[in-house]
Structure formats: structure tokens, C-alpha cells
Amino acid sequence: KAEDGSAAWLRYAPIANAKQYETLPAVIVSRGESASERAAAEELRRGLTSMLGRPFTVAKNGRGAAILLTADAHLPSESYRIARNIHGLHIDGSSPAAELYGVFHFLELIASQRPIRDEKTQSPSATIRWTDEWDNLNGTIERGYAGRSIFFDNGHVRADLTRAGEYARLLASVGINGCNVNNVNADLDTLSPEHLREFARIADVFRPWGVKLALSIDLTSPQTIGGLDTFDPVDPKVIAWWQSKAAEIYKLIPDFAGFTVKADSEGRKGPSQYGRTPADAANVLARALKPHGGVVLYRGFVYNNHLDWNDRKADRARAGVDNFVKNDGTFDPNVIIQIKEGPIDFQAREPVSPLFAALHKTNVAIEVQTAQEYTGQQRHMVFLPSMWKWVLDTDLRAPGADGKPRATPVKSIVTGHAFPNADGSARMGGFISVTNVGLDANWLHHPMAMANLYGFGRLAWNPDTPVDEIANTWSTMTWGSDAAVRATVPKMLLGSWQVYEGHTGPNGIGTLTNILGYHFGPGIESAERNGWGQWFRGEKDGIGMDRTSAGTGYIQQYPPELAAKYESLATIPDDLLLFFHHVPYDYRLHSGKTLVQSIYDTHYASALAAAEYVPQWKSLQGRIDPERYTQTLHLFEFQAGHAIVWRDAINQWFAKQSGIPDAMHRVGND
Ligand code: GCU
Incomplete structure (x- = not known):
């Protein structure tokens, strides 16, 4: 059927x-x-x-x-x-x-055929559990890989919001309680009265499912749609404008969740134009929303995208801490800083953002990306809960009141426990997933990509949920309880992050994807010699960003114990090496292999592992309905081929750059 x-x-x-x-x-x-x-x-x-x-x-x-x-x-x-x-x-x-x-x-x-027992009370780990959708009012989606918007078309909210209601049901099923429906790069007229009346219809279809509507807004709104001559956040006219705008919104949408703000970033205007701080900007919004119960998610993704490549001290990764720490303690209680999991931008592997441990008097939330922008764009199977769990469990070793390092895993920070309020209560915190579902019947194009949305909800509800439990339960609910299916699908999912990392950009180098185009497929040097700062500095003598004290000093943004671990070549984990250190191509890893040989081997092994998804999936023919079976098979076949493209592009580049041949004589001989 x-x-x-x-x-x-x-x-x-x-x-x-x-x-x-x-x-x-x-x-x-x-x-x-x-x-x-x-x-x-x-x-x-x-x-x-x-x-x-x-x-x-x-x-x-x-x-x-x-x-x-x-x-x-x-x-x-x-x-x-x-x-x-x-x-x-x-x-x-x-x-x-x-x-x-x-x-x-x-x-x-x-x-999942588990026994019914009395269970202890289940409570969510944090109050903010949202998805962000980067949908534009014209119906396109920024970094959306599954068709057009389920919310908008042609400058308006869609007449038929059936899919939006169905989406809210899915979100509720994993405990997600908020959904921001429009692009962080917000249309400038988002808050016009006409649009607000239409957004209220989305809130109406979300409401039965306990999902609250949020909106991304542009800070220039008082000027662009309000007709004021300024958007300076401390100007009384601007303050009054936001207050009356908030009142207008809540009249239409009484349970409106709040605003998400991208400012002073990638061309968006912001408070810096008037010499004001992120706190000035966030607080004017927060104070307007407060009487109505709304919150402001102010994005920590603020950086200069015109960095000077020739400046060895310039470092995009530093931007979060450099821009926000000086304002710690000045944000209102209903402001939350929304921090991307890593300091760059959703690469296949990054260290966790040091900003999590640097704000002690400010609410923070983690932003992850179910939309696989840099991780195969829902054409590759990459089970991201494995990555997110690794991030959430990473212990930043932030010093306590006595100055001694203590256990501060990211999950303890974003749930508000590591740095509580002055009265000892947990801070408001949370989890946001940039999800970007589209009109494709199955929401995200790759049926396996839905495991990421499901897993996000489960981890937001309880970040201690084991990832194998997530994979098993999702697989059974999605693909059925046939024994062979249950033995195969979760195993494929659970290895897939490392497989993708292995045939793209391993050792913390970044994804090596084409960053100037669609962020899909290899584009190795596209990250170098431009202002975007996703550099890995692949040079004749070696490769990797030197972020030690002798380099950009980024490592010192981490609490001392972790900084010491990252600073020393003796203790830096192989999988983060090139994020932090510039080393020769024949540098010997802890694994015992040279860097370049490890790159060759990992790319061959990982491309092979991706190719094996095809026979693994074929072994399930007849145990899964033909429609989804065939669709998924085609995606695995594509992935197998694309993994070879990745493998060869990267291996050839390393062979040429390093001048060191593959000990196994594979590279250059295909
Ligand atoms: C990435 C992405 C952009 C997006 C930005 C953001 O850079 O490529 O499309 O706008 O992140 O998170 O704001």
C-alpha cells in the first residue's frame, strides 16, 4: 500500500x-x-x-x-x-x-512493545524546546532540502495549513513546544499588520498540539515598517514602537512564544550601528514581550565575515566569546543567547563552543541543525543525535565558586543548572533545532533524516537519553518491528556520523565542502583565502589552524583545564587536531599513523562503509513497503557514489599538497 x-x-x-x-x-x-x-x-x-x-x-x-x-x-x-x-x-x-x-x-x-509499568514523573530538561524553520515569505527555504515551505507561498501564509498542523503533531510527539516559522534572515516586513494577521492562522493550527509560534525579526523593523528615522534600541521612540508592536501581536496570538534575532551578522544590521551592545538590542525586545510572557532568543552567531586572511591572529571561532562575554549579566531574564553547538557553523565535527562556559549570568540555549547543511543535505544518511550527544556530554570543566574545575557538561549548562540564578534556581535554557522541513511528503526528503528530528526532540526532553535507544525506537516506529529490520537499521544509523566525517573532513579540519556555493560536495580550497574565516590553512609545510597561545589564542577561551588539554599535542584528541593545531603532513597521530596516511585510509574505509549501506538495505527488501524501500535505496546508491567523489577529491588534494604518496598505492591510481 x-x-x-x-x-x-x-x-x-x-x-x-x-x-x-x-x-x-x-x-x-x-x-x-x-x-x-x-x-x-x-x-x-x-x-x-x-x-x-x-x-x-x-x-x-x-x-x-x-x-x-x-x-x-x-x-x-x-x-x-x-x-x-x-x-x-x-x-x-x-x-x-x-x-x-x-x-x-x-x-x-x-x-516498541515495552511493558506497561508505573513510571516516575517525566519532566522536560528545559523550557525552550523549539525548532527554527528558515522559511521565506515567498515560499523558498534557506538551506531547505525537502521542497518549498509548508507555511508560506508567494508572500503570504498558505491558504491550506494542513501540513503545518500535521507538523505540530509530530513536534508535540517528541515534546517540542515552540516553532519559529520564518528565516533568521527575516523578511524586513515580517511584522507588518497584514503578515501578523496571517501568522495568527499558523498559531491556530499549532495550538492544539501545544506548539507555540515564534518569529524571527529584523532589528531595523521600527525603521523599515514603522517609518521611524532610527532603530537605535535605546531611543524612546524605538522602545515605544516595540511595545506597541508586542501588544498588537499578543492581541492576535495570545500565546505567542517570542522573537529570534540575528543581528550584526552576515550583513544583518544590528545595535553596533549605534554603538549599542547586543544586550541593549535584546533587552528592548525583551521588555516589550515581558508583560505578555514572551522571550527573546538572541543569536550568538555574530561574527565578521570580512576577516583578513593574511592576519595569522584573525579567527572567526573567537567571535562568540569576544562579542558576548563583556555583556554577561546585562541581559534581561527573558533573554536567552542561542549558541550554535560549535564555534564555526555546523561542520561535520567542531569542538563545542567555548561561549557555553563563558556566560555565567546569562541564559543560554544550544542551536543544532537537523537540516544537514554541511552534512549531506538529506541526500546522505547522517544520524546527528550521535554528534549532538557527544556535544551535550562534552565536559567544559568550568571552575566553580572555589575556582576549582568541576563537571560542567554542555547539557548541564543549557538546562540552566551549571550556572544557576542568584537564588539557586535553574536558569531558563534550552534546545533549538534548525529543521527546515518542506512540502516533500516525508518532510525532510531522506527518510533516514527524520531520525534527526525525532532524536532532537528526545534529547531536548532528556539529554541523557542514550542514542542507541533513540535509534532503536525511531527505527521500530518508522520501519516496523521485523527482526532483520531492527537488527540492521539502528546499526546503520549509529555508525553514520563517523562514516560521513570520515569521507569528508576528518581530524577537525571542517567539512571541506564547497562553502562558496551550495555547501554540498567537495570544494576543498573554497574555505581558504577569503573573508569567511572557515580556514584550515593548508600550506606546503603543514595544515590546520594554529589556535594555540602562539597562534590565534582561541584555545584560551576555554576554561583552563580544557584549554590545557587542547593546547598540548600530547593530549589533543586526533579527531579535533586540525581545528586547533598546524602540523606537518607526516605528523604522527595518537593512532600511530601519520596524518596524511590516516586521511587516505579513513577516506577509503569510510567510502567503503557508505557503499555497504546499499547491500545492507537490499537485505531488507520485502520487509519494508516497496515505496519507501525504493526511495531509500536510491538515496543510498547516490550516497555510495558521492562518497567516492569525496574520497578521491580529498585524497588527491592531500597527495598533491603534501607530496607524500599513499603507502597502499591507491591514491592517484583509480
Ligand atoms: C549559515 C548558513 C546561512 C545562515 C547562517 C545563520 O551560515 O549558511 O544560510 O543564515 O548560518 O545561521 O544565520
């Missing part, structure tokens, strides 16, 4: 052993009147009926055995609890949205 691709992991395929749940009552009792509670009850009915192959019904009241969906205001915010009692089962939520989270979690237990 033709698959409804938009169902993604919410397919609710009949499970093999439905008998184990035969005592589950067939009546769902929900007294809730809100749209979210109705959606929760209906979701449960639909999911259980489909998976267990017997009819479930929803009732307002009921005696006897039932599944009770109830509100319990005593639970912590956004939390739910699943418990059995003599009448059946309770799913309690602290809010209608939390009831939804409980329902989706329960359905996931059934889909």
Missing part, C-alpha cells in the same frame, strides 16, 4: 504481539474540554486502535475499567505521569500539552 510519508514515526503499524496488552481497557476517559486534551484523547484512540487491532473509544465519563486522561496541577510544569490502578491506567499531565506528551510516550511504549 502507498505509505503516508507525512506520518513519519507516528505510523502506528499493527504490532506483532498485541496479546501482551489484552488487559488494556478499551475505553479512554477524558473530561478535558481544551483542543489539546481532545487531541490527546483522539491520538490515543487512533494509535491504540491501529497498533492493537481492536477498537478503542473516547468517553467523557465512565465506570469500570478505563484509560483515564487527567489534568493534575500538582505535577511540575509540562510534566506527566503514567500509573496503573485497579480500574486500568492513568495518564496525568500538569497541563493539556503535558497530557499530550504522556499520551505520545505511552503510544511509543506500545509501538
